[in-house]
Amino acid sequence: MSKITDMTKTHNWSGQKLVSIDHMLFEAPRTKHFMTGSEVLKEAVKRATVDASVSYPITPQSEAAHLIGELWAEGYVGVYFRGENEFGVMSEVAGCSMAGARTITTTSGPGTLRAMENFAQWSGTRAPMQLVLMARGINSPLTIQPDNLEVQYLLETGCMIWYAENVQELFDMSLAAFTVAEQPDVHVPIITAVDGFFVSHTREAVELPDDDIALQPYDPYAAPLPPIDSEMPPGRFLRDPFVMKSNYISYATHASWQWEIRSAVERSKRYARHLLNGLVHITGNEDAEIAFVTCGTASNQAKEGQRELEKLGIKSKVIKLRTIRPFPEEELIEALEGVKYVFVPEFNVVGWLANEVKAKLYGKVDVNIHAGPRVAGGMSLPAEAIIQEVMEVVNPGKGA
Amino acid sequence: MANQGPAYYSPYPAATYEGVITPPEGKALLLEDVVDEETAMREVARVMLTSENATIFPGPQVLYGWNEEAKKKATLIKEMSEVLNAKMIPMYDYRPKYPKIDAEVEINPNHPNLTIWHNNIKAAIFIGVHCHYANVALKIVRAETDCYTIAICGLSGHEDAMATLRDQHSHELEKFIKIAKEVKAELGK
Numbered sequence: 001m002s003k004i005t006d007m008t009k010t011h012n013w014s015g016q017k018l019v020s021i022d023h024m025l026f027e028a029p030r031t032k033h034f035m036t037g038s039e040v041l042k043e044a045v046k047r048a049t050v051d052a053s054v055s056y057p058i059t060p061q062s063e064a065a066h067l068i069g070e071l072w073a074e075g076y077v078g079v080y081f082r083g084e085n086e087f088g089v090m091s092e093v094a095g096c097s098m099a100g101a102r103t104i105t106t107t108s109g110p111g112t113l114r115a116m117e118n119f120a121q122w123s124g125t126r127a128p129m130q131l132v133l134m135a136r137g138i139n140s141p142l143t144i145q146p147d148n149l150e151v152q153y154l155l156e157t158g159c160m161i162w163y164a165e166n167v168q169e170l171f172d173m174s175l176a177a178f179t180v181a182e183q184p185d186v187h188v189p190i191i192t193a194v195d196g197f198f199v200s201h202t203r204e205a206v207e208l209p210d211d212d213i214a215l216q217p218y219d220p221y222a223a224p225l226p227p228i229d230s231e232m233p234p235g236r237f238l239r240d241p242f243v244m245k246s247n248y249i250s251y252a253t254h255a256s257w258q259w260e261i262r263s264a265v266e267r268s269k270r271y272a273r274h275l276l277n278g279l280v281h282i283t284g285n286e287d288a289e290i291a292f293v294t295c296g297t298a299s300n301q302a303k304e305g306q307r308e309l310e311k312l313g314i315k316s317k318v319i320k321l322r323t324i325r326p327f328p329e330e331e332l333i334e335a336l337e338g339v340k341y342v343f344v345p346e347f348n349v350v351g352w353l354a355n356e357v358k359a360k361l362y363g364k365v366d367v368n369i370h371a372g373p374r375v376a377g378g379m380s381l382p383a384e385a386i387i388q389e390v391m392e393v394v395n396p397g398k399g400a
Numbered sequence: 401m402a403n404q405g406p407a408y409y410s411p412y413p414a415a416t417y418e419g420v421i422t423p424p425e426g427k428a429l430l431l432e433d434v435v436d437e438e439t440a441m442r443e444v445a446r447v448m449l450t451s452e453n454a455t456i457f458p459g460p461q462v463l464y465g466w467n468e469e470a471k472k473k474a475t476l477i478k479e480m481s482e483v484l485n486a487k488m489i490p491m492y493d494y495r496p497k498y499p500k501i502d503a504e505v506e507i508n509p510n511h512p513n514l515t516i517w518h519n520n521i522k523a524a525i526f527i528g529v530h531c532h533y534a535n536v537a538l539k540i541v542r543a544e545t546d547c548y549t550i551a552i553c554g555l556s557g558h559e560d561a562m563a564t565l566r567d568q569h570s571h572e573l574e575k576f577i578k579i580a581k582e583v584k585a586e587l588g589k
Contacts, residue, residue, distance in 0.1 A: 126532055184531055185422055185556040224531030224555065226460065226494070253496070253510045256539035259414035260532070263559075266416040 007217065012049045014075045016214035021179040025172055025275060028209035035206050037199040040167045041106070041132055042067035044174040049214045051078040051101035056089045058111040059144045060196035061134040065106050086111035090118035090131075097127035097189075100220030102178060104129065108196055109136035109143075112150045116157075122189040123158025123261050126225060128181035128218075129189050131159075132174060134196040135296075135347075137378055145378020146196040148296065151324070152352035158261040160190040160268055161325040162276070163295035167204045170194050173322075176275035178215065184224050186268040188261060193324075195347060197378075198297040265326050272323055279328035282335055284317030285310070289340040290390060292318045293332065293357050298345045298381065305345075305386030316390070324353075329360045336361075341394055342369045345386055349376035368393075414539060415559040422557040422564065429557060429564040437565060437572075438579065444525075444550050444563050445580035448484040449589050451523030451548060455487045456480065457507050459529030461554070463492050469570060470528075476573040477527060483580045485589065486525070489515060494533050509537035513544040521545075526561065527552040527568075534558055552576075 007013050019028065024047065035043070041064045045053070053072070055065035072080035078101070083089030086107055096103040107115065112133060122129065133154070137147035154161060162177060164170040174192050181190040194200060273279055281299075284306045292302035299320040306316045319335045321328055336342065344354035354371030361369065373389040375381045415421075423429045428440030435443075448454040458477055465471045481488050489507050496510045503518035509529070516524065524547050526534050534551060538560040541549050550565075551558040552573075557566035565572070 183556075187532075222555070224535075226530055252513075252540050252544075253536060256536045256543075259417070259539060260535045263414045263416035263535070267421060270421070 012214050012217065013078070014214075016047070016049070016076075016212055018049070018216050019213045021176065021215060021275060024175055024209060024213065024215060028213060030207035030209050033206050033208055034203055035167060036063075036201055036203050037134070037167045037170050037194055038064040038067055038201070040171045040206050040208075041174060042071060043208055043211070044171045045104060046071055046076045046211055047209070047214045048104070048175055048178055049102060049217045050076070050104055051218065052093075052096035052103045053077055053080050054083050054089045054092045054096065054103075054105050055080070056083045056086050056107070056111065058086070058108045060136055060146070060200045061106040061108040061132070064132065064134065064200060068104070068106070086115040087118065090115035090122070093129050093131075094118060094122055094125065094127060097122075097129035098125055100218070100223075102182075102218035104132065104174075106132045106134065108134045109138050109150060113138055113153060116153060119154060119157035119159055119189070119191075124257070126187050126261070126264070127189060128178075128187050130174065130177050130181060131189070131191045132170075133191050133193040134200045135193055136196040143377060146198050147348055147376055147378050148193070148195055148346070149348040149350060149352075149376070151193055152348070152350055154191060155325065155352065155356070158188065158258075158265070159325065160188055160265055160323070162190065162192050162272075162323050163321065164192060164194045164199065165296055165299045165320060167199060167202070167206045169322075170199060171206060171208065173276065175215065176272070178218070179275060180268050180271040182218055183268070183271055184222055186264050186271065187224050188264045188268075193296065195297040269326050269328075272326070276322050278331070279321070279323050279326075280331040280335060281320045281322060282317055283320075285315035286317065287338060288315040288317040289338065290314065290316035290343070290394065291336060291339045291341070292316065292343050292345060292386075293321065293353070294318060294345055295321045295324060295353060296347070298347055301381045301383060302343075302345050302386060304383040305390070308383050308387055309390065312387075314390075321353075324356065327356060327360055332357070333361070333365055336365050336367055339367055341390075342367050343373070343386070343390060343393075344369070344371055345381055346372075346374040347376075347378075347381065348374065420559045422559050423566055425567065428566065429559060429561075431562055440563055440565055441576050441579045442583055444565070445484065445576070445583040446587070447523050447548050447550070447563070448486055448525065449580075449584055449587055453487065453519055453521045454484060454523040455489055455519065455521045456484070456525045456527065457489055457491050457529065458527055459491045459533070461530065462528030463490055472570040473528065473573060476570055476577065480573065480577055480580065483577055483584060487519075489519070491526075491529055491533070491537075494530075507537075509533040510540075512537040512541050516541060516545045516547045521547050523548045523550070525550045525552055526558075528554075531555055531558070535560055
């Protein structure tokens with residue numbers, strides 16, 4: 001049973017000492033553990049003073065959702081229940097968040113698409129909930145493999161999207177995510193993505209602070225919207241849709257509102273730069289003419305490729321994007337100084353990251369952007385495939 | 401139509417897309433420039449004192465006495481309007497009301513341009529308005545009017561206003577009133 005007690009100024013309902021995000025991420029002593037991504041997400045939620053979590057099972061996130069439920073039983077999460085399906089879950093998450101609760105949920109693959117309408121509604125209502133997306137294939141024939149095609153569908157929902165490479169980043173990011181999403185001048189939902197199985201089910205070394213500390217609670221009274229009460233439904237506009245009034249109001253308000261949501265995502269950069277220690281992370285040779293632009297576990301494979309290329313005497317570097325929304329355009333342009341060839345390795349069939357990179361860099365850098373290599377359907381992306389592709393582009397006709 | 405602000409003539413512009421972002425702590429924003437708070441306060445006072453039909457738009461956070469700070473701020477805003485010779489038009493309800501809005505009585509964030517056009521307002525202060533609604537209103541005002549907008553914000557400010565003061569509580573309002581009195585004397589108003 002839950003052992004929830006009263007919240008005080010110094011301790012939360014489970015007796016954890018309340019600390020700042022800076023203390024949690026940068027100052028608190030850490031000890032080494034060996035955990036899967038699902039287990040490490042439980043550890044993050046345990047330290048996040050989470051008010052509410054709603055779940056629905058779908059591989060590969062089911063275990064993470066289950067473990068958050070364990071936290072409710074242990075008294076670390078205020079409210080936990082199972083929704084009727086993913087659409088219901090994302091609607092209920094919105095309700096919890098708009099009511100002033102720090103709220104988290106998880107999903108994967110087809111569940112993401114079933115809930116899709118909600119993500120645009122989330123950002124439209126400017127409620128700062130967190131979705132941890134453990135990406136998986138979405139298409140028929142049915143697959144549970146760790147393809148990340150569904151992220152493409154989320155790109156224009158107005159939500160922030162961060163991408164973790166490994167279990168350590170998943171822990172740190174999911175704590176930082178609440179803080180950034182809840183900043184009054186940001187206040188939009190955040191999706192923390194990882195590649196399913198590769199991160200959710202892989203056991204890795206991870207450094208964790210003690211579990212007797214937790215983040216300060218969410219303060220809905222610092223929100224840029226009026227808090228909910230019987231006279232004031234969330235956002236007010238939900239009760240009185242603009243479109244019912246006149247074309248003029250609908251046009252003026254929706255146009256400015258859509259720009260405003262995207263502006264809010266841009267405003268998140270200053271907080272994310274601090275808490276993520278930069279929006280991009282660069283490894284390899286600084287003066288390389290070959291760069292891999294990556295996110296998620298493709299970064300790991302690209303680093304493997306970078307090390308193998310180095311053995312062949314070829315300099316390259318890996319520019320890992322920690323955030324996709326906001327897109328770290330300035331940082332990427334700076335990191336590409338002196339680079340002649342860009343490769344974008346991906347775990348999906350369409351190459352959505354390559355499309356993003358091309359669109360953001362168009363006319364701004366003089367570089368050959370090669371949309372690949374990429375795999376689909378959950379196939380792994382071996383370093384050999386990366387090296388072969390690089391050699392064919394950089395050294396045509398001479399082979400790998 | 402719109403001729404002020406960093407995005408100039410864009411329909412429904414957003415300053416962030418012009419690279420303008422809210423000021424860091426301790427600083428203020430005048431159009432695209434990050435400046436000291438006192439510099440911005442002087443400019444805000446000058447604009448309000450020299451613009452036609454300067455108006456303060458107080459929002460729900462200072463219209464209702466829901467905490468001691470709100471009450472104190474409301475009293476100071478009244479004093480501020482007297483020092484600045486400014487009218488006051490409240491923004492007390494966020495629901496869309498078009499075409500029934502009475503622009504003489506209130507401003508609504510979903511069609512703030514109507515109030516500004518109707519009253520020929522050339523400078524306006526938004527204060528105590530919840531940030532989401534302020535941001536939407538400021539974008540529409542900038543797109544559709546030539547009003548100089550000023551955000552006096554208790555949180556991190558609004559880059560879509562022509563002038564932004566952030567972290568403004570009663571202590572800062574007292575400072576602003578003092579500066580406004582000095583500027584008023586300098587201008588001989």
